[in-house]
Amino acid sequence: MTSSTPSRSRRNGAREDRVERGIPEATVARLPLYLRTLTALSERGIATASSEDLATSAGVNSAKLRKDLSYLGSYGTRGVGYDVEYLRYQIAREIGLTQDWPVVIVGIGNLGHALANYSGFASRGFRVVSLVDTDPKRVGETVGDLQIEAYATLQQIIDEHRVAIGVIATPAGAAQQVCDDLVAAGVTSILNFAAAVLSVPDGVDVRKVDLSIELQILAYHEQRKALAAGGAAAAALEDGVEALEVDTA
């Protein structure tokens, strides 16, 4: 996967390197955020924005934002800032949103219904082309402007629409099998909502969205805050007083 042409011609630096090595993962994860920010500014009729402006809107550090953008090329103007429309296009192109991505959703239960009805998909270059479920009672049901299809047609659907991205919203127990079937049918990117660890061959990307993990992370910090506040007295004794900090609110 990682294309390792050892040392190409060393003519032009940054741009060439980018093509070879790609953009740092942390940056890739923030580009969609910048894209959204730029779209919002554009809709408000703002034509130009400085890295400081953008960073504030996106909730990040401006140095970080500038460095992120520099991986794409040199699209700003010193002393002025960035052209909103132009930069928006460049980011969209870099992410690959100048084309439409057909997506299939597998498992149309609670969550699958919500996803299928979600308009935020289409507005960002993703098109849900099919909904698939194993439950015979569900097949044929209309959700949004699509009908739920039988699981057996998965391969056909993926071929027909050239689907590269699949979304799994089945129970955890079924997730690996569904994943295997998607991969076998030619899908190479998977967004997984099921609480299961998926194993996939090289060349297939998986991202997971796990609600309960997010809540547990919040709970951990919540507990720490409670300890820091309520446990302050205990902590003070613990060591001969010293340290206390924190509000008692």
Add this chain to the structure above:
Amino acid sequence: MTSSTPSRSRRNGAREDRVERGIPEATVARLPLYLRTLTALSERGIATASSEDLATSAGVNSAKLRKDLSYLGSYGTRGVGYDVEYLRYQIAREIGLTQDWPVVIVGIGNLGHALANYSGFASRGFRVVSLVDTDPKRVGETVGDLQIEAYATLQQIIDEHRVAIGVIATPAGAAQQVCDDLVAAGVTSILNFAAAVLSVPDGVDVRKVDLSIELQILAYHEQRKALAAGGAAAAALEDGVEALEVDTA
């Protein structure tokens, strides 16, 4: 927030440090995963597991898993492994799942309904105590075993149930206001599903779940794969011809 007591007494190392500095964020994010893995093993009647076993099930490197666990203390036995039940309890305690966390969900539309119906909450120590929406047509509607409440009762609900964690599933435009209201009412942890950057005072944690960002990250890599494959020929030329820049679509 970042506790900066310079150097407490240097008596006992690891455990003391952990209390002071807390567990690395990256580790915190994996603990719920280990917890789930351990629960699965426990249900299959497995009493003991090595770091290798656990790591495989959790889909991580075994050294990383051992280091992660070492932040909690020394709960394994060399030559044997970890006691599944015991370790499970220790992680649960560390995360704060030995207590129940009351949660309120604000915005009961497509997604809010799915979340409200989701059983995976309760099974992991989180209890949805209330559903809130501004839409008068929705108020009173029964979802799962709860009724949707009026937005005006937010403060009262949060006080009454001692809610520390709030979930925002409103449209993006309403998210900041809802966030402010939640914080004003005493919520100190927020899980945000809306596509908006929330600004909160110190001491409040926000985590976001953004489906469209996840899809865009997948799209980026998908595009790179396409370029690496289809663009191979072009890349060969490139060096003599220079640039080219893809898409003819």
Add this chain to the structure above:
DNA sequence: AGGAGTTTGTGAACGTGAGAACAAAATCGA
């Protein structure tokens, strides 16, 4: 009791990412 085998816990090397700081490049007013 002792040695072979297993597995943890952690030190050390490496890689990636964040942020401060600043020179270079652009605008603008005089």
Add this chain to the structure above:
DNA sequence: TCGATTTTGTTCTCACGTTCACAAACTCCT
């Protein structure tokens, strides 16, 4: 034309996270 001002692009440093590798600690068998 030139200097003041703004803001980018990039370098440098530090912090954090990952992985390897191995001594220490434990079990089990003889």
